[in-house]
Structures are given as structure tokens and as C-alpha cells.
Amino acid sequence: xxxxxxxxxxxxxxxxxxxxxxxxxxxxxxxxxxxxxxxxxxxxxxxxxxxxxxxxxxxxxxxxxxxxxxxxxxxxxxxxxxxxxxxxxxxxxxxxxxx
Amino acid sequence: xxxxxxxxxxxxxxxxxxxxxxxxxxxxxxxxxxxxxxxxxxxxxxxxxxxxxxxxxxxxxxxxxxxxxxxxxxxxxxxxxxxxxxxxxxxxxxxxxxxxxxxxxxxxxxxxxxxxxxxxxxxxxxxxxxxxxxxxxxxxxxxxxxxxxxxxxxxxxxxxxxxxxxxxxxxxxxx
Numbered sequence: 001x002x003x004x005x006x007x008x009x010x011x012x013x014x015x016x017x018x019x020x021x022x023x024x025x026x027x028x029x030x031x032x033x034x035x036x037x038x039x040x041x042x043x044x045x046x047x048x049x050x051x052x053x054x055x056x057x058x059x060x061x062x063x064x065x066x067x068x069x070x071x072x073x074x075x076x077x078x079x080x081x082x083x084x085x086x087x088x089x090x091x092x093x094x095x096x097x098x099x
Numbered sequence: 100x101x102x103x104x105x106x107x108x109x110x111x112x113x114x115x116x117x118x119x120x121x122x123x124x125x126x127x128x129x130x131x132x133x134x135x136x137x138x139x140x141x142x143x144x145x146x147x148x149x150x151x152x153x154x155x156x157x158x159x160x161x162x163x164x165x166x167x168x169x170x171x172x173x174x175x176x177x178x179x180x181x182x183x184x185x186x187x188x189x190x191x192x193x194x195x196x197x198x199x200x201x202x203x204x205x206x207x208x209x210x211x212x213x214x215x216x217x218x219x220x221x222x223x224x225x226x227x228x229x230x231x232x233x234x235x236x237x238x239x240x241x242x243x244x245x246x247x248x249x250x251x252x253x254x255x256x257x258x259x260x261x262x263x264x265x266x267x268x269x270x271x272x273x274x
Binding site: 006008013016017024031043046050051057059061062071073074076081083089 | 131268
């Protein structure tokens with residue numbers, strides 16, 4: 001398979017994730033869309049790493065996964081805290097900076 | 100069409116379809132399960148790219164740990180299905196002009212992506228043609244603990260901070 005196939009697939013997955021962030025009105029689905037985008041970038045890192053024949057691409061993938069895990073933990077904690085206040089996960093319900 | 104190509108398109112189809120299901124329907128539990136399916140497709144692609152360790156980590160860490168965390172939160176909060184009424188049509192963004200600007204910007208982004216890809220040369224070079232791949236875990240560990248030692252240690256601090264932050268955010272306030 002050519003490098004272009006992997007890049008097009010990666011761009012496709014990234015666009016799906018970005019569309020999810022714009023289209024969905026649910027904080028958890030928003031976080032899932034961010035995960036899709038991170039994974040699309042991971043795919044192109046690994047593809048370029050294979051193309052260059054070194055391990056750097058795979059190692060950066062591990063760092064991206066670590067950051068994704070931290071992001072998911074903090075993001076979900078925020079979601080739980082917000083849900084306690086408003087009983088809603090619609091981002092439009094949280095428009096004030098202070099309550 | 101060779102067997103490798105067949106596998107590539109099968110795994111790519113699984114991951115794209117899984118991602119589309121994630122954003123295409125309103126029940127968060129189905130979204131999480133579809134994302135796990137999508138990760139299995141990506142894991143197969145990593146195997147095709149001769150990165151078996153990344154593939155295993157993708158399944159164990161992503162599908163196994165992070166997605167279980169998501170599923171746990173979805174079930175803990177008993178998240179309601181997203182309804183039609185969730186869209187606030189009176190929002191300023193729903194006036195005609197912001198909508199037009201947003202549509203123009205997204206079309207512009209697609210045009211830019213297609214233009215950039217069409218102008219790039221060397222896209223049809225096989226991904227495994229140039230150099231032999233490195234798939235040994237020993238080599239990965241050697242590079243990770245020598246060249247990327249500092250980044251690795253910073254990552255551990257990041258995880259510690261994320262853990263403390265998550266606990267203090269999700270904790271019930273006394274007041």
C-alpha cells in the first residue's frame with residue numbers, strides 16, 4: 001500500500017472527528033470525537049515511521065496515547081462535575097462562567 | 100488485488116464505518132462501542148504497518164482502559180439520549196450570516212486539503228518499499244529510554260497531574 005492511501009485514510013478519520021465535534025450536542029460524544037482525531041494523527045505518525053524505516057513514529061504514538069489518556073481522565077471528571085450541577089450534557093447549557 | 104490490499108481496505112472500512120457510527124447516532128453507549136470497533140480496525144492497520152507493539156497497546160490501553168472509562172462514565176451518569184430539542188435555534192450562531200460564513204470556511208478547508216494532497220509528489224510510493232521496517236520491541240525500548248528519556252519522564256509527571264486533577268474535579272464539594 002502506498003503512503004498516500006494511509007494519509008487519505010488519516011485525513012478522512014480526522015474530518016469525521018472534526019465533524020463530530022461540530023455536529024453532536026453531547027459532551028461525551030464530543031470527547032469521543034476528539035479521540036477519533038487523535039487516532040487519525042497516530043495512524044499517519046505510524047505510516048510515516050514505517051516509510052522512513054525508524055521507530056520515532058511509533059514512539060510519538062505512545063506519547064499521543066498517554067496524552068489522550070490524561071485528556072480523557074480530566075475531561076470525564078469535568079463532565080461529571082458539570083452533570084452534577086445542571087443534570088444535562090448539552091454544551092449549550094453551560095454558557096455562564098460562574099454559578 | 101493482493102491480500103495485503105484486501106486487508107488494508109477491510110480494516111480501513113471498519114475504522115471509518117465505526118467512526119461514522121460514533122458521530123451518526125444519538126445514543127452515547129452505542130457511540131463508545133462503535134469507537135472500540137473503530138480502534139480494532141486501526142489496530143489491524145498498525146499490524147500491516149509492521150508495528151505490532153503499537154497494535155497491542157492500541158487494544159490494551161485504548162480499547163481496554165480508556166474506552167472502559169468512557170463506558171463507566173456513560174453508565175454512571177445514566178446519560179440521556181440526545182434529543183432534537185438539544186439544538187437551541189435561537190442561538191446567535193443560527194442567524195443566516197454566521198451559518199454562511201461557517202459553510203464557506205468548511206468548504207474552504209476541504210478545498211485546501213484536496214489541493215495540498217493533489218500537489219504533493221511521491222504519494223504513490225509504497226509505504227514499505229523504501230526501507231526495512233523496525234518492529235522489534237527491544238529497539239523501541241532502547242530508543243524510548245535513551246533518546247526520549249526526558250519526554251518519557253515528563254509524561255509521568257503529566258499523568259500524575261491529570262490523576263490529581265481528575266480526583267479533585269470529580270470530588271463532591273463540602274458546601
